[in-house]
Amino acid sequence: MARPRFAWAAAATLVITLAAAAAGDASIDGTKSSLIATFRQENVPVDAPFRKFSGHILYDLTQPASAKATLAVETASFDLGSEDYNAEVRKKGWFDSASYPQASFVSSAIKPGAPGHFDATGTLTLKGKTLTITVPVTVGRVGAMQSFDGALVISRKYFAIGDPDWNDVVDDKVSVKFHLVE
Amino acid sequence: MPDGKAGGAPEMTRRGSAPPGHYTRTAVALHWLMALLITAGFTLGTTMTDLAVSPRKLRWYAYHKWIGITVLGLVVLRVLWRARHAPPPDEPMPHWQRLAAHLTHGLLYLLMIATPVVGWLYSSAAGYPVVYLKLWRLPDLVAKDAALAKVLVQAHGLLAWTLMLLVLLHAAAALKHHFIDRDATLRRILRWRTP
Numbered sequence: 001m002a003r004p005r006f007a008w009a010a011a012a013t014l015v016i017t018l019a020a021a022a023a024g025d026a027s028i029d030g031t032k033s034s035l036i037a038t039f040r041q042e043n044v045p046v047d048a049p050f051r052k053f054s055g056h057i058l059y060d061l062t063q064p065a066s067a068k069a070t071l072a073v074e075t076a077s078f079d080l081g082s083e084d085y086n087a088e089v090r091k092k093g094w095f096d097s098a099s100y101p102q103a104s105f106v107s108s109a110i111k112p113g114a115p116g117h118f119d120a121t122g123t124l125t126l127k128g129k130t131l132t133i134t135v136p137v138t139v140g141r142v143g144a145m146q147s148f149d150g151a152l153v154i155s156r157k158y159f160a161i162g163d164p165d166w167n168d169v170v171d172d173k174v175s176v177k178f179h180l181v182e
Numbered sequence: 183m184p185d186g187k188a189g190g191a192p193e194m195t196r197r198g199s200a201p202p203g204h205y206t207r208t209a210v211a212l213h214w215l216m217a218l219l220i221t222a223g224f225t226l227g228t229t230m231t232d233l234a235v236s237p238r239k240l241r242w243y244a245y246h247k248w249i250g251i252t253v254l255g256l257v258v259l260r261v262l263w264r265a266r267h268a269p270p271p272d273e274p275m276p277h278w279q280r281l282a283a284h285l286t287h288g289l290l291y292l293l294m295i296a297t298p299v300v301g302w303l304y305s306s307a308a309g310y311p312v313v314y315l316k317l318w319r320l321p322d323l324v325a326k327d328a329a330l331a332k333v334l335v336q337a338h339g340l341l342a343w344t345l346m347l348l349v350l351l352h353a354a355a356a357l358k359h360h361f362i363d364r365d366a367t368l369r370r371i372l373r374w375r376t377p
Contacts, residue, residue, distance in 0.1 A: 046310055169241060
């Protein structure tokens, strides 16, 4: 009979998958995490998420200073809620996703603060330009996992995101909020 | 200087009311201002959606929303004003025309409220708050919800087209009264100066 054999095969696959998940090194869980940019157009605040990003955060409560964080973001996954706009922001004038598919953050120094807080200094790379930034991060718990929350404000002009003719309509400052679970 | 301006007062039955057979200046002003705004809002609304993504498109969306919110504010004022200042009695006309006129007016009021409210609901559901005149952020009426937004934008379009068709019907009827029936229906909404 094919049915029991299929059930066994399914069960075995499940066990192997679970074992792999438990043993595999920790990485950011995309389904539980979020990365949202808030920009202003005609003074209207609009939240739009990046749908695809990945990375690792190594953080040990007992040795907070040795923490490390890396994050890679697919610029083409920025979702404004309509394909017309998503296609627009992938263009050369904006993210230029064809030439710069990823934006990244790589930490270089972690400064522990109050319990559950640290300042992450590192390099933000976006559209071929780099900037050293320091972001205050709050550590929390989501079930058995750790969460890392924070926000930063970046300048579109600095990274050449958006042609100048958009400047009257879309503000230069864009705030980015992250909630990373791993 | 026009004569008899000061002499208009004795005709008035009540302070702030127009003489019988006339609309108040406020009613006339609101009528034409809203006619202008509704036409502008409709024209913007039907053209902006076809524009390619551009700064102009975003600007037109903003203007469209500001116009819609203005219409909503004005229609509230208008209903309140009308409740205290009765419109002039109907010109003599067949019963069915009277009925059709009042039904159209009722629907116009309903749509002048429903169209901007549903537009506002759509804007909220799409995740774009309304910031009136770039200054005041209005509350979101519903949470961001893509599926709901899809339904609401259809409803908003349907209401807007119905409103515009009724405006045209209303205008056509006024012209018919003026040129065919030769009664005062159109003249009384055009008369600014009380005689």
